[in-house]
Amino acid sequence: MSQYFQGDTVSRETDIIGFGSRAQFLTRTYSHLFGAIMVFTAIEVALFQGGYAQTMAQAMLGVNWLLVLGGFILISWFASRAAHTADTLGKQYAALGAFIVAEAIIFVPLLYMANLYAPGAIRSAAIVTMAGFTGLTFVAWTTRKDFSFLGGLLRWGGVVALLAIGGGVLFGFHLGTWFSVAMVGMAGASILYDTSNVLHRFPEDRYVAASLELFASVALMFWYVLRLFMSRD
Numbered sequence: 001m002s003q004y005f006q007g008d009t010v011s012r013e014t015d016i017i018g019f020g021s022r023a024q025f026l027t028r029t030y031s032h033l034f035g036a037i038m039v040f041t042a043i044e045v046a047l048f049q050g051g052y053a054q055t056m057a058q059a060m061l062g063v064n065w066l067l068v069l070g071g072f073i074l075i076s077w078f079a080s081r082a083a084h085t086a087d088t089l090g091k092q093y094a095a096l097g098a099f100i101v102a103e104a105i106i107f108v109p110l111l112y113m114a115n116l117y118a119p120g121a122i123r124s125a126a127i128v129t130m131a132g133f134t135g136l137t138f139v140a141w142t143t144r145k146d147f148s149f150l151g152g153l154l155r156w157g158g159v160v161a162l163l164a165i166g167g168g169v170l171f172g173f174h175l176g177t178w179f180s181v182a183m184v185g186m187a188g189a190s191i192l193y194d195t196s197n198v199l200h201r202f203p204e205d206r207y208v209a210a211s212l213e214l215f216a217s218v219a220l221m222f223w224y225v226l227r228l229f230m231s232r233d
Contacts, residue, residue, distance in 0.1 A: 025204040032211035036100055037218070043104040044111060056105070057112035075102050076216045077158065084209070092208035099212060103219050110226060118230045125226035132225075133218055136188055140195035147196035150189050157186045180227045187221035 047053045082095035114121045140147065161183065194213045202210045
């Protein structure tokens, strides 16, 4: 009987240690996500206050805007792949840093137009995005469900979005409000999928990579929520 209780105690201690290490992983992941958002914001503020944003926006808007949209989706895909393949801490930080800079650059024309033609839209979109992210994270954390089944749907949705963008470039049709609504829904599904991976699948030494994947989904939602606010004005 004493051996039974001794074994049970060891098992509980092992569970506690495992829970503690996972909790540390989650804390590191979300602190890095917050840091990535802050760095992204700081870069944008520096570009706008330094007078570089206008020049960059005009140069990027000189090409077909749909190509910028396609580039944004492709960069998000590369970020997700980097999150799963970066096998050292240095590579994880390099991938996260490169993605933050790439996102900051590709966001410039959208933020420039929003600041020029839809005052207040950036702040409203940021609030809605954070509320959406918080709500979806709460759902994933409280239900503890495995949302890995969304992976195939997200890949399929990404391909469809790229085909729609390619069709718009070739045939000149406009991707309107409903496209942005669909992409916001896709971003929400991506947040559920990524949060599920963070909770259940990411190794505990990959917290930087996990934050990169979450940041890509938050950026995707912010991009299309902002487009919806701009289309309303």
